[in-house]
Amino acid sequence: MEDTENSLLSAINSPQDLKKLKEEDLPRLCEEIRAYLIEHLSENPGHFASSMGAVDLIVALHYVFDTPYDRLVWDVGHQAYAHKILTGRKEEFKNHRTLGGISGFPNPLESDADTFMAGHAGNSISAGLGMAIADKLTPGNENRKTVAVIGDASISGGLAFEGLNNASNHPNDLLIILNDNDMSIGNNVGGLHGYLSDLTTSAGYNKLRNKMAIYLKKRGLLTENRRRAIIRFSNSVKSLVSKKQNIFEGLNIRYFGPIDGHDVVKLVKVLRDIKDMHGPRLLHLYTIKGKGYKPAEKDPTIWHAPGRFDPDTGERIIKTEKEKTPLWQEVFGQTLVELAKKDKRVVGITAAMPTGTSLNFLFEKLPERAFDVGISEGHAVTFAGGMAAAGKRPFVAIYSSFLQRAYDNIVHDVAIEGLPVTFCIDRAGLVGEDGVTHHGFFDLPYLSCIPGLSIAAPSDAETLRNLMFSSLEMNSPLAIRYPRGKTNKYPKEAPMKKLIPGKSRLIREGKDSKIAILALGAVVNNAIEAASELAGNGIETDVYDMIWMKPLDEDLIVDLARKHQYIITIEDGVLRGGFGSAVNDLIQREERNPKIVNLGIPDEWIMHGKVSELQHKCGYDKEGIVKSVREIVGKTDA
Numbered sequence: 001m002e003d004t005e006n007s008l009l010s011a012i013n014s015p016q017d018l019k020k021l022k023e024e025d026l027p028r029l030c031e032e033i034r035a036y037l038i039e040h041l042s043e044n045p046g047h048f049a050s051s052m053g054a055v056d057l058i059v060a061l062h063y064v065f066d067t068p069y070d071r072l073v074w075d076v077g078h079q080a081y082a083h084k085i086l087t088g089r090k091e092e093f094k095n096h097r098t099l100g101g102i103s104g105f106p107n108p109l110e111s112d113a114d115t116f117m118a119g120h121a122g123n124s125i126s127a128g129l130g131m132a133i134a135d136k137l138t139p140g141n142e143n144r145k146t147v148a149v150i151g152d153a154s155i156s157g158g159l160a161f162e163g164l165n166n167a168s169n170h171p172n173d174l175l176i177i178l179n180d181n182d183m184s185i186g187n188n189v190g191g192l193h194g195y196l197s198d199l200t201t202s203a204g205y206n207k208l209r210n211k212m213a214i215y216l217k218k219r220g221l222l223t224e225n226r227r228r229a230i231i232r233f234s235n236s237v238k239s240l241v242s243k244k245q246n247i248f249e250g251l252n253i254r255y256f257g258p259i260d261g262h263d264v265v266k267l268v269k270v271l272r273d274i275k276d277m278h279g280p281r282l283l284h285l286y287t288i289k290g291k292g293y294k295p296a297e298k299d300p301t302i303w304h305a306p307g308r309f310d311p312d313t314g315e316r317i318i319k320t321e322k323e324k325t326p327l328w329q330e331v332f333g334q335t336l337v338e339l340a341k342k343d344k345r346v347v348g349i350t351a352a353m354p355t356g357t358s359l360n361f362l363f364e365k366l367p368e369r370a371f372d373v374g375i376s377e378g379h380a381v382t383f384a385g386g387m388a389a390a391g392k393r394p395f396v397a398i399y400s401s402f403l404q405r406a407y408d409n410i411v412h413d414v415a416i417e418g419l420p421v422t423f424c425i426d427r428a429g430l431v432g433e434d435g436v437t438h439h440g441f442f443d444l445p446y447l448s449c450i451p452g453l454s455i456a457a458p459s460d461a462e463t464l465r466n467l468m469f470s471s472l473e474m475n476s477p478l479a480i481r482y483p484r485g486k487t488n489k490y491p492k493e494a495p496m497k498k499l500i501p502g503k504s505r506l507i508r509e510g511k512d513s514k515i516a517i518l519a520l521g522a523v524v525n526n527a528i529e530a531a532s533e534l535a536g537n538g539i540e541t542d543v544y545d546m547i548w549m550k551p552l553d554e555d556l557i558v559d560l561a562r563k564h565q566y567i568i569t570i571e572d573g574v575l576r577g578g579f580g581s582a583v584n585d586l587i588q589r590e591e592r593n594p595k596i597v598n599l600g601i602p603d604e605w606i607m608h609g610k611v612s613e614l615q616h617k618c619g620y621d622k623e624g625i626v627k628s629v630r631e632i633v634g635k636t637d638a
Helices: 023-041 049-053 055-064 081-086 124-136 158-167 191-201 203-218 224-242 264-275 294-298 328-342 360-365 377-389 400-415 443-448 461-471 521-536 554-563 579-589 611-618 622-633
Strands: 071-074 146-151 175-180 254-260 281-286 346-350 370-372 393-399 422-426 454-456 478-481 505-508 515-519 542-545 548-550 566-574 595-601
Touching (some): 023 049, 023 264, 049 055, 055 081, 055 146, 071 124, 124 146, 124 158, 254 264, 328 346, 328 360, 328 393, 328 422, 346 377, 360 370, 377 400, 393 461, 400 422, 422 461, 443 478, 443 548, 461 478, 505 521, 515 554, 515 622, 521 542, 521 566, 521 622, 542 554, 579 595, 595 611, 595 622, 611 622
Parallel strands (some): 071 146, 175 281, 254 281, 346 393, 393 422, 454 478, 515 566, 566 595
Antiparallel strands (some): 454 548, 505 542
């Protein structure tokens, strides 16, 4: 939908413009925003279904609250596209998630309308609570509003529960909005349920309620403990009448709803009614993922991030390739099924990403041995530790950036005991368009310092299969990291074989070479391409697929340092504390002195763009490797 003279959206470049509309115009605006999302996300893909489902809520929030002075704190941020469009980034949104364009997630570095970094689930309540209490302590900001928006999946995470618990124990006026898109709203609209929602959110009801509280306090009849008991009782009555229980009744948090999250006019009324209330409260909305686009409503999982599609037919545009090489995650999923069929000890665990990690293959074949624990990475790791302690062989499939959240669990609940848990770390390295919150470039440093934990990175599908197979022979934890995207080759018919920890392999040998390239993981393929180009220009190199970062192939590295003048290390991760650092330390310890160049991710935040663009920017794609080798041998013009 292109902007026209009759378009409401064309005249809106800020929340202040939005407030000029009449309430009865808001449903039409929501339709226009959805049409805008369909038009542009069909060409420049992103997170579709969740953003379509949150349009009405976002319009209502910006219409009622004084944003950006009043703060909206988003959880994950998948749903916040309409928020970006309404806060001055409508034109920029057309190029979101591209190199140099705006982020696909809320980012305070991008706009003051984005109050807190979003990308990982469960942090909005804690962050919003911090802001709300800080305002209470800041003269002049006492009446500033903070709204934390969280989804039904995110609120199941441990951090969200910690935030809820703390919200009930400290004076604050935080409003939490629970965007529940996992259930039908059919049974919860109209009749007594609708009457109850209207009653408890009305301004008159709450004014009378507040006057009664003040009256009872003045006479010493209402203490803080009694107030909390009354809130719990009130919530219990509402749960009884609505025939729905909610966990908030025991946390002294006032609960409102559930209401239809797609009735934007009703949302405006409710938000106005509860906007100025004191104390923590939660508004429960029911929404539909993909709202306004039938294909997405029917299958929200596929339409979470569908890629390019035909907006008229809903047909997804999937590239066809002559060589049908699978995704790394698919190799993991297929191999896990093979191993599980042969070894009854094998189980698979993921944290809310069965499709994203391809653990769904195990769910299909052996569902009793596949476990999705929800957005609870710490629990997933400790749960795996418990299963390993009881004799099972757990494979834990979690994205690299999300595994950071379980660091203490890896150390305390797996590594100290030396339990045989295999961490299959998906999306390791640069992940592309999802950007800074999702890049998996810290795992090598944060895992390599843990005693007894081995770390490996395959350069191809066959090596990933062999590593998974080999883990069953190890009686200690192993981390296997692999990137997002397709593998370069997949000889599935090759039988799996055991790999020896700490043993690398020579991939390409140059004649009389004085340059050794040591690459870890899928970037071995960048090194092979670079070596071929260099050879064409008279520069010979040896290329090694290191496979293991821990244990290192120390004998090989020391021998190479003795025989070669130059050593290049390449990794798809941060250089500080990573694979290159480990090689440097070893060579220095052995008192060898070849010239060493470490290629990887520099000590800075890398934003979003295609993986190839980001690797080029960091200097470890084929061109970057060629350039580095030319420079060290003094043949920049060769």
